[in-house]
Amino acid sequence: MxxxxxxxxxxxxxxxxxxxxxxxxxxxxxxxxxxxxxxxxxxxxxxxxxxxCTNHVSKRLGTALRKLATPLPRGEKLKDPTIQKLQMYYKIAITSNKSSVRGMYTAIWASYFHSCSSDGAGSHNFCPAGPNSWCKHKRAEALGEPAPRHTPLLTKAQGMAILPIYKRLTDEKLLARCLHGKTQNAAESLNSKIWLLCPKTKFASRTTVETATAIAVLWFNKGHTGFEKVLEEIGVLPSEDLVMHGDHCDQTRIKKMNTKQTAEARAHRRSTVKRARSEETTRKSQEGQSYCAGGF
Missing domain, CATH: 3.40.50 (Rossmann fold)
Structure with missing residues (x-):
């Protein structure tokens, strides 16, 4: 379709x-x-x-790490928190270096070697220098401070096992397709409005689906004021209360959007997601595997 x-x-x-x-x-x-x-x-x-889509490209790393074919020593299996960190580093490297394939390439490998670095074998050559660097070792070096101690995110065996994955996902052709740093968030947002009006879990006729799509597109592009224009086209004059209600809904929607874009709101969302993932990991460790298709 x-x-x-x-x-x-x-x-x-x-x-x-x-x-x-x-x-x-x-x-x-x-x-x-x-x-x-x-x-x-x-x-x-x-x-x-x-x-x-940069979101989907970063998810490829997470999927590849979870399906890692290279056997690892006992007790060194990649855990979900580690995979999520590596996936986040990969996505940040792409989105923070738009319009520069070389910048993306360097930033991705900087995150890889930084994650493999240890006190005995430092690997910070790719990390950005300067007092504002995200790398605490480069930051300490620029400020003339002693190098801080650190525990590597990846062991040597883990680093060698995921190296082919990083080589594949730093291909220049792939990174060149991410130069604009675009996502499919807008399309997914529109889809959510369509399914809100016409759920996928229930049967609907073609006319119903087309009507829901038309309403969702109008709602997505014009807000509630778009419905007032439709009423005017069919000869119905919107009441003053309806116009005021539409304006209020649109202003509330814009206000919520601006609030969600603040640094505080983003930090709150990250902490909420992190807490939920931590709770899920704890439940899995306590209960073990509770579901598997055809496994019980």
Whole structure:
């Protein structure tokens, strides 16, 4: 369904009176929709560039680490907190070095070697220098302070085992598709509004799905004021109370969005997620595996 819809969207632009053309395609790494659009050759020989969603690219590292094929010594299995940290470091390296493939490459390897570094074998050559560096060793060096002691996040065996994964995920072609640092958050937000009006768990006719999609798009782009325009188009004059309620809802939505973007709100979300993960890890260690498809 997605490939057919993508091709249809691309084909519409060729009939527009304006010279609008879609030259890039933001999707997952294994998107069949992008392949379908390229094979359709909507714009003739003109190529369509593929861009990667940075969220999905960083998740590839986490998935690869959880499915690590290289056997590790007893007691050195990668734990979820370690994997989550490495995945977060990888994502930050990409998002903080937009428009520079070399910058992404250096930052990713800096996080890898920093995680393998120990008191006896320091590996901070790739870490950024200066008093404001995220690396406490480079920061201490710039300030003329003694190097702090530290415990490596990864053991030597773990570092060698995940090295091929890092080599694969630092490929220049892959990083080049992340140059714009874009995500699919907007599309996922729109999808959530569609499923809010028309849940996927219940059967709905085509008319219902199309109506829910139209309402969700209007709601997503124009807010509640968009519904007032629809009423005016069909000859219904919105009441003053309805207009005031719509304005209040839109202002509340914007206020909440601005609040969620503050540093305090982000720190609170991170601490909440960290606490939930810690509780889940504790439950797993106490109860063991409580669910496995076909395993009981």
């Amino acid at each position: 997605e490939p057919a819809a993508a091709v249809q969207i691309w084909q519409r632009t060729s009939s527009y009176e304006t010279p609008l053309r879609f030259t890039s395609f933001l999707s997952d790494g294994d998107s069949k929709a992008y392949t379908a659009v390229c094979e359709a050759k909507v714009y003739g020989d003109s190529t369509i560039e593929k861009e990667e």
